[in-house]
Amino acid sequence: MVATLAPRAQGHADRRELATRLAELLPDVRQDTIDRLAATARVRSLRPGDVIYAQGEAVPLSLILAGFGVARRTTADGHVLLSGVARTAALFGWSGIGGQQSSVEIIAITDVEVVQWPGRSVRPLVAGDAGLALAAIDSMAPSLHQAIEQIEGFLHQDARRRVLRILARHRELFFGEPPILNRSHLPGLVGTSPEMTRRALRQLEQEGTVRRVGKVGLELLRPERLED
Numbered sequence: 001m002v003a004t005l006a007p008r009a010q011g012h013a014d015r016r017e018l019a020t021r022l023a024e025l026l027p028d029v030r031q032d033t034i035d036r037l038a039a040t041a042r043v044r045s046l047r048p049g050d051v052i053y054a055q056g057e058a059v060p061l062s063l064i065l066a067g068f069g070v071a072r073r074t075t076a077d078g079h080v081l082l083s084g085v086a087r088t089a090a091l092f093g094w095s096g097i098g099g100q101q102s103s104v105e106i107i108a109i110t111d112v113e114v115v116q117w118p119g120r121s122v123r124p125l126v127a128g129d130a131g132l133a134l135a136a137i138d139s140m141a142p143s144l145h146q147a148i149e150q151i152e153g154f155l156h157q158d159a160r161r162r163v164l165r166i167l168a169r170h171r172e173l174f175f176g177e178p179p180i181l182n183r184s185h186l187p188g189l190v191g192t193s194p195e196m197t198r199r200a201l202r203q204l205e206q207e208g209t210v211r212r213v214g215k216v217g218l219e220l221l222r223p224e225r226l227e228d
Contacts, residue, residue, distance in 0.1 A: 015038045015039060016038075018038045018041060018115065019034050019035055019037075019038035021063075021065070021089075022034050022037055022038060022063075025063075025089065025091060026091075026131065026132065026135050028131035028134060028135065029129055029131040029132045029135060030129050030131060033125050033128075033129045033131070033132055036125060037117065037122075037125070040117060040121060041115040041116070041117060042115065042116050042117070043113065043114070043115050044112075044113070044114050044115075044116065045111075045112070045113050046067075046108040046111070046112040046113075046114065047108065047111060047112075048108055048109055048110055048111065049107065049108065050107070050108045050112070051105055051106070051107060051108075052064075052069050052086065052105075052106035052107065052108060052112065052114055053093070053102055053105065053106050053116075054102065054105045055072075055073065055074065055102055055103065055104055055105040056101055056102065057101060057102055058096060058099070058100075058101060058102070058118065058119060058120075059093045059095050059096030059100050059101065059102045059119055060093050060096055060116040060117060060118055060119060061091060061092075061093045061094060061096055061097070061116065061117045061118075061119060061122050062086075062091070062092055062093045062106070062114055062115070062116045062117075063089075063090070063091050063092075063114065063115050063116075064086055064087065064088050064089070064090070064112055064113070064114045065088065065089075065113045065114065065115060066088060066111070066112065066113045067088065067108060067109075067110040067111050067112035067113060067114075068085060068086065068087060068088065068108075068109050068110050068112070068173070068180050069085070069086035069106045069107055069108050069109060069112060069114075070082050070084070070085055070086065070106070070107055070109050070181075070185065070188075071083045071084045071085070071086060071104040071105075071106055072104060072105050072106075072107055072188065073103060073104045073105075074105075080188050081188050081191055082185060082188030082189040083104055083189075084189075085170060085173060085180075085181070086106050091135070091139060092139070093116075093119070094136040094139050094140050095119075095140070096118070096119025096120075096122070097119045097122050097123045097126050097136065098119070098123075099119060099120070100119075109180065109181075109185075110180060158200075159190065159192045159196045159197065159199065159200040160200040160203050160204065162190045162191065162192065162200075163186060163190050163192075163197060163200040163201065163204065164204070164209075164225070164226065166186065166189045166190050167210070167218075167220075167226055168226040168227070170189070171220075171226055174218055174220075175218065175219070175220045179217070179218075182216040182217060182218065183197075183201070183212065183216045183217070183218055184216050186201075201218075204225075207222075207225075208221055208222055209221060209222045209225040209226075210222075
């Protein structure tokens with residue numbers, strides 16, 4: 001189900017609150033740019049499974065105010081990969097300012113409140129405010145290195161090590177209270193088949209690192225293993 005992309009009625013107090021949040025996230029951006037972003041934001045309230053934005057569509061600049069999403073890519077042969085987690089209080093979708101279509105779809109995995117801006121409307125703001133341009137660069141640079149790291153992991157790391165890496169990267173989401181991610185998300189995030197992922201988990205369970213709980217849960221028994 002795709003929630004309607006429409007502005008939600010907001011009072012001046014709500015817009016001021018959003019402007020304050022944006023100013024905290026973008027400390028080097030001019031106030032007039034912040035005010036413009038706050039004034040033009042579109043607010044959406046989503047349920048788990050709703051699409052924050054779809055694969056193949058123009059990428060909107062997005063800010064999750066509450067909740068979590070996951071980036072999901074379906075390959076030409078139907079294989080589903082999860083390339084990352086969209087977190088609260090992080091701006092993402094900067095590639096939309098270049099008119100790019102999304103290579104992934106972002107799916108809500110909890111109740112989500114998100115504000116969004118079409119990339120075409122953000123582009124003039126980036127062109128006129130060096131602080132916003134630097135924020136875009138600073139956000140995209142780590143994403144590029146993470147993509148390279150994932151490729152290297154696919155080429156050189158066995159399934160067990162890749163599972164450990166994903167559990168360490170998203171430790172608080174797998175093992176927090178309540179957990180946001182579970183075993184059903186692991187194959188897509190790791191990039192292995194469900195059977196290979198189960199095999200790696202059985203190995204980690206035999207080593208005493210984790211314990212499978214119920215149908216999809218995980219319990220961390222040896223936190224130092226993730227740190228290593």
